[in-house]
Amino acid sequence: MGTILGEFCVAVPSPIVNVATVRHLSPFRYPGGKTWLVPRVLAYLRALPESPFIFVDPFLGGGSIPLAALMEGCVSRAVLTEIDPDVSSVWRAIFSPDYKKLCSRILSFKVSRDSVLELLSHKPKSALDRAFQTIVKNRTFRGGIMANGASLVRIGENGRGVASRWYPETLAKRINLLHDLSDRVTFVEGDGHSMLRKYADNQEAFIFVDPPYTAGSGKRAGNRLYEHSVVDHDSIFSTLANGSANFMMTYDDDLEVLKLAKRKGFLLEYVGMKNTHHCEMHELLITRA
Numbered sequence: 001m002g003t004i005l006g007e008f009c010v011a012v013p014s015p016i017v018n019v020a021t022v023r024h025l026s027p028f029r030y031p032g033g034k035t036w037l038v039p040r041v042l043a044y045l046r047a048l049p050e051s052p053f054i055f056v057d058p059f060l061g062g063g064s065i066p067l068a069a070l071m072e073g074c075v076s077r078a079v080l081t082e083i084d085p086d087v088s089s090v091w092r093a094i095f096s097p098d099y100k101k102l103c104s105r106i107l108s109f110k111v112s113r114d115s116v117l118e119l120l121s122h123k124p125k126s127a128l129d130r131a132f133q134t135i136v137k138n139r140t141f142r143g144g145i146m147a148n149g150a151s152l153v154r155i156g157e158n159g160r161g162v163a164s165r166w167y168p169e170t171l172a173k174r175i176n177l178l179h180d181l182s183d184r185v186t187f188v189e190g191d192g193h194s195m196l197r198k199y200a201d202n203q204e205a206f207i208f209v210d211p212p213y214t215a216g217s218g219k220r221a222g223n224r225l226y227e228h229s230v231v232d233h234d235s236i237f238s239t240l241a242n243g244s245a246n247f248m249m250t251y252d253d254d255l256e257v258l259k260l261a262k263r264k265g266f267l268l269e270y271v272g273m274k275n276t277h278h279c280e281m282h283e284l285l286i287t288r289a
């Protein structure tokens with residue numbers, strides 16, 4: 001249970017998710033990624049009286065949740081938006097005929113501190129170059145963080161250094177699997193707020209909102225983890241409150257967020273997870289009451 005939710009008296013108990021039990025579909029090791037929340041969101045979708053047709057994710061990042069919803073047949077289509085051009089380059093490559101070239105480059109890359117630094121010292125000459133550099137950076141930088149100021153892994157897991165999270169065959173397998181979803185995915189590089197406004201009143205849509213944490217006291221976390229972290233949380237809450245689409249938002253348990261959700265009459269719930277180090281963490285889920 002979070003520290004301040006009790007005041008609002010709206011906790012709904014739900015089982016702790018063990019992240020090690022969730023299938024990983026994303027090629028990213030995404031900071032603030034929600035793979036662990038997949039079972040909870042799929043259960044929510046399956047319990048709806050009518051299955052939504054479209055899954056809308058306006059702040060895509062590593063994208064585990066919409067990809068799992070598509071893969072598991074919980075929705076027919078997905079509309080995905082991300083503002084970061086590097087992250088977007090990877091999604092674009094995956095859902096394009098270039099996916100095979102991306103896989104080949106991943107499979108033939110000989111990872112080392114020097115080869116990573118050499119690769120990243122060049123300005124990408126093509127969209128594919130950019131996608132490949134982004135994958136390498138994401139998998140070899142500390143915590144998968146690619147924002148300004150991030151740095152290469154030093155010791156890594158079991159002393160494997162930059163190779164700690166470089167699993168070329170697994171990455172190629174995931175990319176191939178995801179490419180098979182291409183016909184059902186619309187990816188847009190752009191601003192999630194406009195995508196949200198476009199679908200907020202669409203009753204065939206389910207909108208999953210996981211913006212950078214820059215609300216309330218979470219300002220620094222968002223700035224440190226993402227290159228793009230300026231988000232209008234008030235506008236997100238108002239757009240969803242004024243629309244009729246089904247949605248789920250996830251936030252840190254921050255007092256400002258709780259107050260905002262309460263003002264809009266939304267339902268609040270804590271979900272817990274155990275990470276691979278067996279630490280328990282909690283996240284706030286906000287849905288329409």
Ligand SMILES: C[S@@+](CC[C@H](N)C(=O)[O-])C[C@H]1O[C@@H](n2cnc3c(N)ncnc32)[C@H](O)[C@@H]1O
Pocket residue numbers: 030031032033034035058059060061062063064065081082083084087190191192193210211212213226227228229230231
């Ligand atoms: C918390 S992360 C999303 C994590 C994702 N749910 C996952 O499971 O990996 C938030 C994402 O929103 C992106 N972002 C920030 N501002 C945005 C905006 N205005 N429009 C779209 N995406 C934005 C960031 O680049 C980041 O990838």
